[in-house]
Amino acid sequence: MQALTEAYVDSLAPNAAAIKNGWGLVRKNQFQNMHRSADGTLLFGECKGSGKNPYLTSADFIGGQPVFRCSCPSRQFPCKHSLGLLYAYINGAAFSEAPIPEDIAAKREKAAVREEKKKDQTKSQKKPNKAALAKKLKAQLDGLQLLEKQISQLLSAGLASMSPRKLSQLEETAKQLGNHYLKEAQNELRDFTLLWGKKLPEERLYQIAYEKLILLHTLCKKGNAHLERRLEDENLTPDTSSSIEEWLGHTWQLAELKELELVRPDVRLAQLSFSSSRHDARKEFIDEGIWIDLAGGELFCTKNYRPFKALKHVKEEDSIMEVLGTNELFIYPGEGIRRVRWNEYSFHGKPDLTELKGLARVNVAEVIKEVKNLLKLPLADKHPVAFVAYERVGLADGDWQLEDRQGQRLSLVEGPEEGCNSLGLLKLLPEKYTRNGAMLVRFYPDLLTGRLGAQPLAIITEDRHIRLVG
Incomplete structure (x- = not known):
């Protein structure tokens, strides 16, 4: 188990309320019978609740990143009891050494079996269904042609010709783009139509609208050429040199990025800024962090998408003030500041600001x-x-x-x-x-x-x- 810090435990919490409530349990001395396994991979104990019996809660670090278990009925993960257990540990509470409970040992065995099955499935995974992929690419081509027709008409007529009827027509086109697997184009077109409801000064409205039309027009041209090339390619190989795949709705998987060698080992990052913004067209909040690689000064970004309908179930990101280390940094294709992700990570104290400024x-x-x-x-x-x-x-x-x-x-x-x-x-x-x-x-x-x-x-x-x- 890595050395636990408050910042690391905070990063595991689903939201700020869970952090507050977890610390609240510690301050009220709600925990009892707290234990630590001999190898240091498991923390477990009891937490007083509203009922007669205490909740049994644990944090299992056998796989590196913690697996939380709790007998409470909360749907929040990790719950305040699991977080509170970790806060109690870093706060210096007494944890006596004890054998791993039988139920947790059994769950570990089942988890190991599941992991082996996943590995076997990955090894024996069938090759992509080329016929299905080709069908999807053709559907995307049809969707881009539909969008290009609308955009070309609008550019010819001019933005001053925009009317409620035309906006309604564009909104219907945006709905259809979803059926053509063009989510990003759909979001951009929705964002364009929403501009007319923001009551912007006319000059500013036309400037932003024109920028979005040019982007959509370019996406149609570039997307058409790209999809036609892929259909001509016997292996239907994706493009990793630009962001075109993501613009066309491809969701990169970490295993896929690793196979394409878009991964960097043993990286230390410092977060320079963090922000959360609302995107009505996407119907999501986007948490964005800007990070710098302490080894060479390269900038990266992280993005966490939280749909409006699932805010309770998607963890909200937050500012991180400590150096984050990861053994594998997965890097998305793209231009400029590229998006990154990681699986396992650890914190290493606050960065040296003189060193940071020097980058x-x-x-x-x-x-x-x-x-x-x-x-x-x-x-x-x-x-x-x-x-x-x-x-x-x-x-x-x-x-x-x-x-x-x-x-x-x-x-x-x-x-x-x-x-x-x-x-x-x-x-x-x-x-x-x-x-x-x-x-x-x-x-x-x-x-x-x-x-x-x-x-x-x-x-x-x-x-x-x-x-x-x-």
Whole structure:
């Protein structure tokens, strides 16, 4: 069992309420008969509940990541009793050594048998059904052609021609795209139609709408060409050099990424920023973390999708302030900052901020050039992030600017999300934090003015890590 820390236990909790309730049980001394197995892989004990008999709860680390078991009726996983047991342990409560209970030993044996069956099934797994896959690809082609027809008509007529009838027609098209296995295109088209209900200034409305139409039009062109190539390929090989597969609805599995050698061993990451946003078109909340590889400074992102209908059952992610280590980092195909995932992980204390600050890019001009090149890629993220060192941050001619050691400047802007006020937070910073630091920024190109600005997300100095969005 790895050394447990409060941050690690917090990361296992499904939500903030579970953390609070778990600690509440510890403070009220609700736990009794707490034990630890001789090999240190199992913690178990009893927790007083509302009934006559206490709940039997445990945390089993035999496989590395904990398996929680509890006799309580809670549907929350892990429940407050399991979390409280771990909090009691790290809080220094007495855990006596005891044999592993027979019921847990039996469950371990059954789990081992299931794992062996999974391995055998993987080894004997049949090759993909090429006929079924080809049928799906053809259905996607038909869906893209349907979407392309709608988008071409709209581009020809102009955005000023948009009417309730046309919006209704586009919403019906979005529904049909789901039947053609084009979930991402469906979400983007829904997002486009929802713009007309946000009461945006006309100039801003048309700018965002035009950007989305261009994206959808590009997806149709690129998607058609890609699907036709795959249908001509005898092995129907997926593309791992770009994000096109994900745009066309492919869900990458970890085993698949590993087989394609999209995995990096023994990586240590530090989270630079974390935010959670609501996406009405997707009907989901998206938790996004921006991470940096402490070995070389490469940036990655994590995304956790929480459907509105399943918020109680999908764990909400949170900020992580400690170094996260994993023996296998799975990396998704894509352009720019790539998405990553991991299975097993451990925490290794807070990062050295001087070391972290030293990983920032020192030349603003080079960063801007790379961002502009990335923005030219049709399906790349249009709001890329970068970690940039600065000599100073401050107001110049009424605008916030970041300046590097060479005197090159980057304009700082507010993000378009409602309620975001990171520039306002800059005004509250003590002057020492506006000198000789590093800033994580997200770029926002303005098609109307041609200006490229960046929203501050986080600041790293030698003694502070300041997160400006959440």
